[in-house]
Amino acid sequence: MECEWVGLQCAVNYTADASGNNCVPIYFECAEGFFLNEDLTACVPVPGSPIPFPFLIASIFVSFLVLGSYLKEKFFTKVYTCLISIIGAFEMVMYALIVGLSYNSEEYAIAALSAVGLVALAISNVAFTFYYQRDIYGKDFVFSKWLFFFPKTKLFIPVFSCFLNFKCSKILYSGFYGMESSMAKFGAPLEYYRIVRMVSYFSFIFCYGFIFIADLLIFAKVKWGG
Numbered sequence: 346m347e348c349e350w351v352g353l354q355c356a357v358n359y360t361a362d363a364s365g366n367n368c369v370p371i372y373f374e375c376a377e378g379f380f381l382n383e384d385l386t387a388c389v390p391v392p393g394s395p396i397p398f399p400f401l402i403a404s405i406f407v408s409f410l411v412l413g414s415y416l417k418e419k420f421f422t423k424v425y426t427c428l429i430s431i432i433g434a435f436e437m438v439m440y441a442l443i444v445g446l447s448y449n450s451e452e453y454a455i456a457a458l459s460a461v462g463l464v465a466l467a468i469s470n471v472a473f474t475f476y477y478q479r480d481i482y483g484k485d486f487v488f489s490k491w492l493f494f495f496p497k498t499k500l501f502i503p504v505f506s507c508f509l510n511f512k513c514s515k516i517l518y519s520g521f522y523g524m525e526s527s528m529a530k531f532g533a534p535l536e537y538y539r540i541v542r543m544v545s546y547f548s549f550i551f552c553y554g555f556i557f558i559a560d561l562l563i564f565a566k567v568k569w570g571g
Contacts, residue, residue: 400435407431414522421528427441433512434505436466440556447559452566454563458559465551466510473511474503480536486530495526511544532540 353361355368362369369381375388382389411427438465449453481502482489492499498517507515521527531537 346480356392366417385571400439404437409487411521414520418520418523421523423519426515426519427521429483429512430515431513433510433515436510437470437508438462440466441557447563452562455559455562458555458562462552462556462559463555464557466548469544469552470507470509470511471541472547473514474507476540476544477506477537478503480540481531485529485532485536491530498526509550511522511541515541 353365353368355361359368359370361367363475375381378391379388380391381387408428411422411424411431414427415422415424440459444456444463447453447459447510502514502517516527517529518528518531
């Protein structure tokens with residue numbers, strides 16, 4: 346002989362959602378296009394929602410840019426070299442963002458791993474710039490003579506290599522759109538490639554190795570929706 350509530354009954358501090366079929370915390374108000382995750386701890390995008398990946402979009406744009414170079418100058422354009430040299434310019438920013446966002450999210454293991462990768466890449470950049478200035482620009486007179494006619498390239502290559510990515514220097518011989526400034530002449534090209542390989546091996550182990558582990562942790566922990 347007592348009245349009973351018909352329908353969903355939620356615990357204290359929880360309330361029924363708009364459908365009346367689920368209980369959600371009262372203090373959570375998810376914006377349009379988001380819903381509460383299974384742990385009831387955060388708002389995540391609804392399945393099928395577009396999630397912006399700015400660096401992926403930038404890489405796709407660069408790929409089309411390089412494709413344009415290949416269609417225009419097939420004989421000169423080295424596609425893989427162009428892609429590596431241009432897309433590599435994004436790496437320092439990407440790794441810095443991983444460090445900052447993971448630390449802000451209190452994911453300290455991810456922050457530590459990505460910080461090691463970031464520092465290793467910075468060391469690789471400085472080391473390459475040092476050897477480039479000493480052994481290539483300073484000793485390869487054929488290259489120095491060629492570089493004399495391209496003052497902007499002479500300035501930009503050490504700056505980009507040191508502060509962005511040593512792989513940016515590959516644009517020197519990439520044949521990008523058949524521009525003369527992207528078709529360097531070396532007296533001892535093997536010396537240049539030796540330096541690039543040496544620094545690349547270091548970065549593969551101490552930069553990409555740690556970043557790869559950090560990425561695995563991110564994929565394991567990040568909620569990607571429903």
